[in-house]
Amino acid sequence: MIPDRSLEVLRAIVQDYIASKEPVGSKSLVERHSFGVSAATIRNDMALLEEEELIHAPHTSAGRVPTDKGYRLFVDRLSEVKPLNAAERHAIENFMVGSADLDETLGRTVRLLSQLTNQVAMVQYPTLGKASVRHIELIPAADTRVLMVLITDSGRIQQHVVELGAAVDEAFIGELRAKLNTAIAGVALTEVAGNLKSIASGMNSNNTKIANVIVKNLLEQVDANRQEKIILSGTSNLAKREEDFPGSISPVLEAIEEQVVLLKLISEMQAEQHGVSLRIGRENQFEGLANASVVVSGYENQGSEIAKLGVIGPTRMDYSSNISAVRAVARYLTKTLGN
Amino acid sequence: MIPDRSLEVLRAIVQDYIASKEPVGSKSLVERHSFGVSAATIRNDMALLEEEELIHAPHTSAGRVPTDKGYRLFVDRLSEVKPLNAAERHAIENFMVGSADLDETLGRTVRLLSQLTNQVAMVQYPTLGKASVRHIELIPAADTRVLMVLITDSGRIQQHVVELGAAVDEAFIGELRAKLNTAIAGVALTEVAGNLKSIASGMNSNNTKIANVIVKNLLEQVDANRQEKIILSGTSNLAKREEDFPGSISPVLEAIEEQVVLLKLISEMQAEQHGVSLRIGRENQFEGLANASVVVSGYENQGSEIAKLGVIGPTRMDYSSNISAVRAVARYLTKTLGN
DNA sequence: TATTGGCACTCGGGGAGTTGGAGTGCTAAC
DNA sequence: GTTAGCACTCCAACTCCCCGAGTGCCAATA
Numbered sequence: 001m002i003p004d005r006s007l008e009v010l011r012a013i014v015q016d017y018i019a020s021k022e023p024v025g026s027k028s029l030v031e032r033h034s035f036g037v038s039a040a041t042i043r044n045d046m047a048l049l050e051e052e053e054l055i056h057a058p059h060t061s062a063g064r065v066p067t068d069k070g071y072r073l074f075v076d077r078l079s080e081v082k083p084l085n086a087a088e089r090h091a092i093e094n095f096m097v098g099s100a101d102l103d104e105t106l107g108r109t110v111r112l113l114s115q116l117t118n119q120v121a122m123v124q125y126p127t128l129g130k131a132s133v134r135h136i137e138l139i140p141a142a143d144t145r146v147l148m149v150l151i152t153d154s155g156r157i158q159q160h161v162v163e164l165g166a167a168v169d170e171a172f173i174g175e176l177r178a179k180l181n182t183a184i185a186g187v188a189l190t191e192v193a194g195n196l197k198s199i200a201s202g203m204n205s206n207n208t209k210i211a212n213v214i215v216k217n218l219l220e221q222v223d224a225n226r227q228e229k230i231i232l233s234g235t236s237n238l239a240k241r242e243e244d245f246p247g248s249i250s251p252v253l254e255a256i257e258e259q260v261v262l263l264k265l266i267s268e269m270q271a272e273q274h275g276v277s278l279r280i281g282r283e284n285q286f287e288g289l290a291n292a293s294v295v296v297s298g299y300e301n302q303g304s305e306i307a308k309l310g311v312i313g314p315t316r317m318d319y320s321s322n323i324s325a326v327r328a329v330a331r332y333l334t335k336t337l338g339n
Numbered sequence: 340m341i342p343d344r345s346l347e348v349l350r351a352i353v354q355d356y357i358a359s360k361e362p363v364g365s366k367s368l369v370e371r372h373s374f375g376v377s378a379a380t381i382r383n384d385m386a387l388l389e390e391e392e393l394i395h396a397p398h399t400s401a402g403r404v405p406t407d408k409g410y411r412l413f414v415d416r417l418s419e420v421k422p423l424n425a426a427e428r429h430a431i432e433n434f435m436v437g438s439a440d441l442d443e444t445l446g447r448t449v450r451l452l453s454q455l456t457n458q459v460a461m462v463q464y465p466t467l468g469k470a471s472v473r474h475i476e477l478i479p480a481a482d483t484r485v486l487m488v489l490i491t492d493s494g495r496i497q498q499h500v501v502e503l504g505a506a507v508d509e510a511f512i513g514e515l516r517a518k519l520n521t522a523i524a525g526v527a528l529t530e531v532a533g534n535l536k537s538i539a540s541g542m543n544s545n546n547t548k549i550a551n552v553i554v555k556n557l558l559e560q561v562d563a564n565r566q567e568k569i570i571l572s573g574t575s576n577l578a579k580r581e582e583d584f585p586g587s588i589s590p591v592l593e594a595i596e597e598q599v600v601l602l603k604l605i606s607e608m609q610a611e612q613h614g615v616s617l618r619i620g621r622e623n624q625f626e627g628l629a630n631a632s633v634v635v636s637g638y639e640n641q642g643s644e645i646a647k648l649g650v651i652g653p654t655r656m657d658y659s660s661n662i663s664a665v666r667a668v669a670r671y672l673t674k675t676l677g678n
Numbered sequence: 679t680a681t682t683g684g685c686a687c688t689c690g691g692g693g694a695g696t697t698g699g700a701g702t703g704c705t706a707a708c
Numbered sequence: 709g710t711t712a713g714c715a716c717t718c719c720a721a722c723t724c725c726c727c728g729a730g731t732g733c734c735a736a737t738a
Contacts, residue, residue: 025730040682043731061689061730101500137478141490149488149498151480159488159496161440235574236592253575364701379711382702400701400718 002052005035006045010054011078013046014066018318021243023063068281068315071293075319081274082320084328088116092332102126102156106231109309109333114234116325119313120256124266125229126156126306132188138177138214140168148214150221152189153302162217164210172207176214189222228307230262237313244291244314251288256312261286266308269296275330276323281315291315295322297330301337309333341391344374345384349393350417352385353405357657360582362402407620407654410632414658420613421659423667427455431671441465441495445570448648448672453573455664458652459595463605464568465493465645471527477516477553479507487553489560491528493640493676501556503549511546515553528561567646569601576652583630583653590627595651600625605647608635614669615662620654630654634661636669640676648672 012033016024026039026046035042046064049055054070057063066074084092095112096105106123113121131152141147144167150158183195196219200211235256238249245252255261265284269277279294289312296310310326351372355363365378365385374381385403388394393409396402405413423431434451435444445462452460470491478486483506489497522534535558539550574595577588584591594600604623608616618633628651635649649665 023730027730037680038682040684041680044681047732057731059689061687061728063730101498135478135480135486137476137486137488139474139476139488139490141474147474147476147488147490147496149476149478149486151478151486157486157498159440159498234596236589236596239578239587239589239592242587242589248578248581250575250578250581253578257573257575362701366701376709377711378701379713380709383710386703396702398718399703400699400716402701 002048003045005037006048007073007078008033008035009042009045010049010066010070011074013049013055013064014071014074014078017065018316021316023058023065025063028063068283071280071315071319072278072283075278075280075323076273079320081324081327084324088325089328091116092328096332096336105333105336109329110231110233113309113311113325113329114237116329117311117313117322118234118237118240119311119317119322120235120238121233121309121311122230122256122262122266123309124263124307125231126301127228131156131306132186133184133192135185136177136180136218138173138180140170140173143167146173146214148217148221150218158221160217160221162214164213166206166210169207169210172210176207176211180214180218192222193219228259228263230259230266232256241314244316246291252292252312255286255288255292261288265289265294266296266310269294269308271298274323274327276327277310278319278323293317293319295319295326297326299330299333299337301334306337341387342384344376345387346412346417347372347374348381348384349388349405349409350413352388352394352403353409353413353417356404357655360655362397362404364402367402407622410619410654410658411617411622414617414619414662415612418659420663420666423663427664428667430455431667435671435675444672444675448668449570449572452648452650452664452668453576455668456650456652456661457573457576457579458650458656458661459574459577460572460648460650461569461595461601461605462648463602463646464570465491465495465640466567469493469528469643469645470495471525472523472531474524475516475519475557477512477519479509479512482506485512485553487556487560489557493645497560499556499560501553503552505545505549508546508549511549515546515550519553519557531561532558567598567602569598569605571595580653583655585630591631591651594625594627594631600627604628604633605635605649608633608647610637613662613666615666616649617658617662632656632658634658634665636665638669638676639673645676 009029012029013024016029016032026042029042030039046055049070050057050064053067054073055064056067058065092112095108106125110121110123113123133150134153135151137149139147139149141161144164146162146164146168148160148162179199183199184192187195196215199215200208203211235253238252242249265279265286269279271277275297277296281293282290284290284292284294291314292312293315294310294312296308298305298308300306309330311322313322348368351368352363355368355371365381368381369378385394388409389396389403392406393412394403395406397404431451434447445464449460449462452462470493472489473492474490476488478488480486480500483503485501485503485507487499487501518538522538523531526534535554538554539547542550574592577591581588604618604625608618610616614636616635620632621629623629623631623633630653631651632654633649633651635647637644637647639645648669650661652661
């Protein structure tokens with residue numbers, strides 16, 4: 001077991017390092033914090049911390065820097081979540097007013113989060129998976145095409161142009177729309193396929209064909225819930241912290257530009273404490289994110305989590321602030337969606 | 340007037356500099372190109388070019404580097420547009436197959452362009468301005484809300500949730516939908532406002548109120564054509580060329596992340612030669628793009644330009660390749676939209 | 679046993695000095 | 709107009725060296 005004072009030393013090292021970006025030595029530690037013991041004693045504690053691989057010396061005669069493991073312990077046991085200050089709370093309240101649809105709300109949210117944290121912010125679009133159908137609309141769009149709009153109770157609107165391969169009979173499309181809505185309005189997306197099996201019964205062969213094309217496309221849309229989407233903001237914040245990424249920021253940029261990578265990452269992260277989930281440095285599987293940390297929280301609609309949002313920054317980030325910002329924004333988004 | 344050989348020297352300098360990223364000197368020039376004269380003569384030519392501010396020496400005893408003005412002259416008069424090779428053409432053909440709706444098509448296009456050029460690619464969404472209304476759809480979405488979908492003949496689909504402030508009467512919504520479509524289907528977006536003035540006549544007061552709310556929102560949507568959108572891809576390519584941006588890439592990232600900046604930039608650029616428009620270095624008004632060049636081309640639907648696409652990279656970019664790639668992708672997108 | 683002062687040791691960073699080479703501008707000759 | 713030659717400039721790279729921060733260890737202390 002690590003004695004309490006050593007943990008205090010770790011906390012001090014993490015805090016000083018985040019603030020100064022310089023490896024921190026025993027002497028400056030006793031100067032800036034009142035441990036009531038001498039530098040030599042602190043050195044002993046530091047030796048212990050180093051044995052536990054919580055801190056690490058870049059070279060022999062240098063100060064110490066927290067390791068990923070050190071940050072992890074700090075976050076889990078030593079840091080308090082910093083409450084947002086009035087200005088930040090104010091910013092959140094004000095940022096969201098007057099956004100009507102989901103697109104705009106999420107767009108504002110991601111910009112808000114990046115401004116609040118000065119990191120790269122990301123917001124995942126709600127998954128269709130847990131939602132149910134509110135309405136389906138079919139709109140003849142061109143001679144042989146129909147625009148299909150799928151609205152879910154999570155407020156998401158998906159649209160897709162369906163090529164019918166034959167001229168559109170408006171009357172029939174209207175009829176089909178009614179039938180589809182009767183069959184699956186209010187039905188969970190996971191159940192939709194089952195309810196559509198017999199939709200084409202009693203139609204003539206030509207109409208059956210068209211109905212099948214549309215149903216096929218509809219199911220593809222429903223299934224496309226796996227093809228999720230993430231929006232980003234504040235990418236340039238990375239470049240401002242260039243010195244925090246040894247080598248180049250290029251791999252980080254690559255990783256976050258790759259939606260697939262981000263989605264995989266996000267989906268693996270399950271809420272830990274404070275409703276927030278964290279990946280520090282190499283806890284990320286992706287080589288490109290070896291020097292990055294990810295802070296993620298879920299947001300909800302109607303009581304169940306529908307997607308996630310969060311920030312990405314250097315391992316040497318201000319975890320307290322970022323965690324509280326992510327948490328606050330997630331809560332606020334949940335509240336906004338509730339209306 | 341600048342003599343022909345001096346221009347040849349400029350061309351050689353630009354080409355060598357793009358290839359080597361090193362300032363180029365008189366000796367290496369005569370080695371790599373067969374001018375038929377000695378290095379001393381080339382030096383005289385270089386002195387002339389320097390007088391004309393087409394090239395510039397980073398310091399006294401260094402080789403020369405093209406200035407923005409030098410690049411400009413090179414592009415306008417000295418470079419030939421490099422035809423795409425078979426592999427590139429193949430990539431373009433293959434990349435686009437099987438994308439059904441506009442969103443996906445543009446998404447693929449922007450990724451294609453960034454892969455082809457290894458630069459940051461951007462694609463602007465079509466402007467509503469020049470298009471006309473194909474169809475309007477109203478879909479009751481919640482108790483007091485209606486989803487309004489506006490489809491234009493450019494294939495763009497805009498959706499917006501309208502808060503009515505009163506319960507939705509489905510029958511009336513259907514009636515209103517019919518009326519709206521009669522009034523403005525096929526009408527140019529710029530003319531829409533005029534055609535909607537008397538839409539509420541003959542309705543009872545409650546319905547008039549609702550109709551007015553919807554019309555107001557519809558006009559906002561139409562007007563929101565100025566609130567345009569740009570999608571980006573390949574941001575990480577910037578970081579790979581970090582050394583091409585003196586100082587930091589941060590201002591560049593900031594500029595391209597700011598949609599407003601990009602839109603302003605793009606809208607100012609009018610096609611020059613080859614159907615492509617170019618801004619080199621400080622020709623851009625934005626300080627952040629002082630070391631960047633922008634290559635833009637318009638793409639069309641039904642014979643008229645509906646939006647633009649292009650790439651952003653360091654001033655020291657391979658203009659020939661990038662111009663031909665942008666042009667080819669714009670053409671191909673035009674062709675794809677034609678179907 | 680935990681803490682402390684003392685001390686020798688290590689290492690990286692920064693400044694000064696040096697050198698080599700690439701490149702220039704100029705001039706006089708062709 | 710072109711060329712060879714030459715003196716000159718300046719950067720980049722290298723070495724050398726020193727300084728200081730910081731460590732680890734030990735013996736003394738409470």
